[in-house]
Amino acid sequence: MPELPEVETVARDLQRWVTGSTIADVEVRWERTIRHPQPAARFAAELRGATVGRVGRRAKSVLIHLADGRVVTVALRMTGALIVAPPGTPDDRYARVVFHLADGRQLRYRDVRKFGRIGLWEGGGLLARRPRSASRRVAEAREPARVGDVFARHGPEPLRSSFTAARLAERLQGRSARLKTLLLDQSFIAGVGNIYADEALWRARLHPLRRADSLTPGEVRRLHRAIRAVLRQGIANRGASFADYVGADGEPGENAERLSVYQRSGEPCLRCGRPISRLVIGQRSTHYCPHCQVDPLAEQAAR
DNA sequence: ACGCCTACCTGCTTGC
DNA sequence: TGCAAGCAGGTAGGCG
Structure with a gap:
């Protein structure tokens, strides 16, 4: 079960291996993996041609920052995994979303139990303070737009120096x-x-x-x-x-x-x-x- | 604020 | 051997 150390490990691996890669195509094999507000087809279309920037972590989610400022969040939940597959790697029946990279590799989101969720958000707000109750209610009324809103209700990161x-x-x-x-x-x-x-x-x-x-x-x-x-x-x-x-x-x-x-x-x-x-x-x-x-x-x- | 429940899912283990 | 029940648990949402 991926918790902070497991998610951090995945994020560091991806930072090394896929930063700078271009996403040529996205194949969504289990639609419910894609979180609102992007229907799976739109999610794929919006990611086509995007370049991967930094890869990090917040809470138990992997954050794949795109060069244009948008952010892909991957919540692995129980059985999710992000695996970089070199060209020629046999297909995986549990791959729910496949990011085809321009260099021929695949970034596979594998999830046996389908609990995990992938979202695409505008950047910003990650370092902002929590919204006050009024604005929080507004943020909850619809799907958040910015990646920061996704984590607005999360507690502190235990490994940050500010967590004393x-x-x-x-x-x-x-x-x-x-x-x-x-x-x-x-x-x-x-x-x-x-x-x-x-x-x-x-x-x-x-x-x-x-x-x-x-x-x-x-x-x-x-x-x-x-x-x-x-x-x-x-x-x-x-x-x-x-x-x-x-x-x-x-x-x-x-x-x-x-x-x-x-x-x-x-x-x-x-x-x-x-x-x-x-x-x-x-x-x-x-x-x-x-x-x-x-x-x-x-x-x-x-x- | 808190505890408890259910739903989401599939594969593995256990018991008959 | 087969088959069903039970179990694993991260998170959202509902209820009291």
Whole structure:
């Protein structure tokens, strides 16, 4: 499941390999992959002849900046992948959108489960502040026009230097939600998904059911460091591969083997040796060490 | 603000 | 072996 480190890996690969390439043609094989307001045929027509500029990332979306300022957003969701295929590569039955590059290569959007979405937007607004409530209502009434509007409701990027422990503390204040739920909430913090939420909480020794506003200043600092550390480690290892995730080279990442709790139920905790537990929070499986990540309040509630 | 539900999808695993 | 049910979970939207 692509989260921030996986999406960052794909974006960096594409930055190296397709920047400067011209899109000769676009083949849309699953129309619903194309997000409004572009009907698939118009999407293809508008991209024909465009040149790829910088490739970056915001939240869990790959941003393909075009030389003319427009931006293609690719939300990989569960099983999406962007793969650069050299000429002669056998076709892929799961390729939902194929960007034919002028040099003969293909940039394939592959997605087994068809959850992912690709949009085409005007540039601008990415660095702007969030709209106030009135303008936000207007922005929601129709599909956003600018790429910035697409991400207007997303929370901060956890790896930016502006995401400090103080900023995290501020955002946690007054929130009664559970830590796990908040970490998965993209409007609270962008880019963290189920894998890295569990990893960060284990690393910070915080129970996933802990109320967000109950953290001491020391615990907030631990959480802040843990979030950044697990994301950085994920990027360093080219992402964690479960199911369908691969980089733009089509190769799986190395980080799955280096995870501490995710999908390790029953296996020994790497810190204390006791078995890792699993529970369901908000319909998501959650992996944690009941010994290292003790929540006094959860214990009390269980009695 | 928050929690809970459903829909979107397909392939893999599990149980009979 | 076959077949159906269950499961995986990111995100949007709806409801209470």
